[in-house]
Amino acid sequence: MDYMIEDVMESLVEQGGSDMHIQAGAPIYFRVNGKLGPQPQFGESLAPDECQRLIFSMLNNNQRKDLEQNWELDCAYGVKGLSRFRVNVYRERGCFAACLRALASQIPNFDKLGVPEIMREMAMRPRGMVLITGQTGSGKTTTLAAILDLINRTRAEHILTVEDPIEYVFPNVKSLFHQRQKGEDTKSFGNALKAALREDPDIILVGEMRDLETISLAISAAETGHLLFGT
Incomplete structure (x- = not known):
């Protein structure tokens, strides 16, 4: 046909x-x-x-x-x-x-999504590590997108994401976004995280943390004054 x-x-x-x-x-x-x-x-x-x-x-x-x-x-x-x-x-x-x-054509709104209020407090923290976990299709990516959108609308931060693939494309509102896709913009999550620490980020999102190198680098990023989100 x-x-x-x-x-x-x-x-x-x-x-x-x-x-x-x-x-x-x-x-x-x-x-x-x-x-x-x-x-x-x-x-x-x-x-x-x-x-x-x-x-x-x-x-x-x-x-x-x-x-x-x-x-x-x-x-x-x-x-x-x-x-x-x-x-x-x-x-x-x-x-x-x-x-x-x-995928949703619009970035999900934090308030309309019904995310627990504790997540708002976590999103406002200047540093640390926040992991969103759950089974496939449970809304991990959607929740992270809503959190980043909340930050984007309320704070001036440099937000760097490493994803596989990029699902939501964020406009620069108050924050500055750089979104990198594994296989297109970087060869691995580990490589991207190593580079991220030299790219002046305030907030880092790691789409997957499934190997020891990526997990270790993520912990190091959180310990050196960054706010890191991951799944």
């Missing part, structure tokens, strides 16, 4: 869906209101080359090389005027497949 990935994304957003699944040998699936269902309007069964065409259309050359080397990839893809999407690409049964999650 002659359609672009942006057409599928538009349909997902129009239906109020949260997730999209693309795989060879099956129709595209949407998750809408928590329920998973096929979308035969985009074909009853995707051929492997059609599946790869849709997926690769979202990737730049570096991302394609990374995927072909590692067989797995996390990135983000934005459609102007529609939404941003978090993209996870992987291989299954010898073909590439993908799961896309539609």
Whole structure:
């Protein structure tokens, strides 16, 4: 069928869906209101080359090389005027497949999100480490975005984020933002954190702390007078 990935994304957003699944040998699936269902309007069964065409259309050359080397990839893809999407690409049964999650078009508001008031106090601290933990899909990234938005609206700080991928793009309001994406702007969280300490940050956000080097560097950053947020 002659359609672009942006057409599928538009349909997902129009239906109020949260997730999209693309795989060879099956129709595209949407998750809408928590329920998973096929979308035969985009074909009853995707051929492997059609599946790869849709997926690769979202990737730049570096991302394609990374995927072909590692067989797995996390990135983000934005459609102007529609939404941003978090993209996870992987291989299954010898073909590439993908799961896309539609991200909120607006940065979540701290007060409207219903975040516990203790988080406001933590956001106002000048230094230390704050970890947001929870299972996949529990709202860690959304909570962190709301906290950074609160700081951005109330304080003049230099905020440096290291993410994989960047999900929310922050405008400079009162604070100055620099957002770096693993695989695009830095090779690893550890490398980015080492560099961050020489980039005059007041606040650092680390999207993932899953290895000893990153954790050690994060603790060091918090101990040397920075406010660090992580998951």
